[in-house]
Amino acid sequence: MIPETLPVPSAAQRVATPRRYLMCPPDHFAVTYTINPWMDPETPVDASLAARQWEALRDAYLDLGHQVDAIKPVEGLPDMVFAANGATVVAGKVLAASFRNQERQPEGPAYREWFRRNGFSEIHDPAFVNEGEGDFLFAGRWVLAGHGFRSDPHAHLEAQEFFGLPVIGLRLVDPRYYHLDTAMAVLDETTVAYFPEAFSPGSQDVLRRLYPDAIIATAEDAAVFGLNAVSDGLNVLLPREATGLIAQLAERGFQPIGMDLSELLKAGGSVKCCTLELRD
């Protein structure tokens, strides 16, 4: 007999897939210069707390069954802990990074060298400034790409040619959200979360058109870097202070995991910034 009403699933069936991440231990992490509004060299950073917070993030990935590779940190490069900026990797192809600010420029070759030594043969040396996954978010069917503060829009075309994927340019307008991954998170191939006010009006229209069912983050959740999140399709690691976003994610059938990265936030980074996904 067919029941009149089928049971409504409590949440969509989400599936985690195993991931491989590259991270850089915060051995030389500090705030010694200012290249975004979060960075104040006068505010003390607790280096040992930063190390423990970073280790807790790495251990959370390992506990979820993900692989974590580590790159050796370079002295004198305090922002190198933000591995997301080191490259963009899709289908084993590596688009190396080229940094806007002189303070971070040596990180580009340092990350590039790690890829060369670790069996990645297809590496593209960038002609234009791009800060890796800080501004390029792989979203399954296409790549979402930020510009306005760091990456050059010409780098979007460069990425499109190199990966053979449509690259959708989005204009960032709020200096607090200077990288795309501070204003938007890709949760799976069809789901994103973002903070609309970080984008130009035209880019907000693009996002509404592409993602009519997106999770819309509040100003409060954006301000604690809630969108600087990493998803494996089910588990979403994000700053624990983003309580509104944590509730929205749970409602949509994700499993939010709140992390404390208070020390890294002093440099304008959090979960996603510390994590570069290596996609094969």
Ligand code: ARG
């Ligand atoms: N202090 C670094 C900068 O301003 C933080 C980078 C954060 N990384 C990111 N993927 N958003 O460049």
